[in-house]
Amino acid sequence: MPVGDVVRVTLVPRDAGxxxxxxxxxxxDVVADIDTQQAIGPFPAFGRIGDFKQPETLIPFTLMGDGxxxxxxxxxxxxxxxxxxxxxxxxxxxxxxxxxxGDQSSLYEIAGVTRxxxx
Numbered sequence: 246m247p248v249g250d251v252v253r254v255t256l257v258p259r260d261a262g263x264x265x266x267x268x269x270x271x272x273x274d275v276v277a278d279i280d281t282q283q284a285i286g287p288f289p290a291f292g293r294i295g296d297f298k299q300p301e302t303l304i305p306f307t308l309m310g311d312g313x314x315x316x317x318x319x320x321x322x323x324x325x326x327x328x329x330x331x332x333x334x335x336x337x338x339x340x341x342x343x344x345x346x347g348d349q350s351s352l353y354e355i356a357g358v359t360r361x362x363x364x
Contacts (some may be wrong), residue, residue, distance in 0.1 A: 246285050248278065248285070249278050251360070254357070256354065256355055258298055268302040270356075272284075273290055274335065281333060283333055286310075288310065290308040291306075291308070292308060309328055312332055313327065327347075328346075330344070343352055
């Protein structure tokens, strides 16, 4: 029996008026513990920032075990310090996840969780 399910998590930030900012949405595939629904594992997870309807906003990334967002060799200097605090967080619709960039933090809301693999 597996210890976790592979799920695709959709996170969206909201502006001050509560409107979703599609160009900054994050979609990431993680393993969620079956019992606690927490994102588990020190292994890399893969995702993207941006909106498919706006290709110029798309940025693929690897979420490292320590939460760092690795955008690869073409990322601007300092970008490797960005973190997505999803490790250990409950992955359920409505939960809040912090994204930390340097000394700034922004909250994302989980808008969707989709199980990727069947039994």
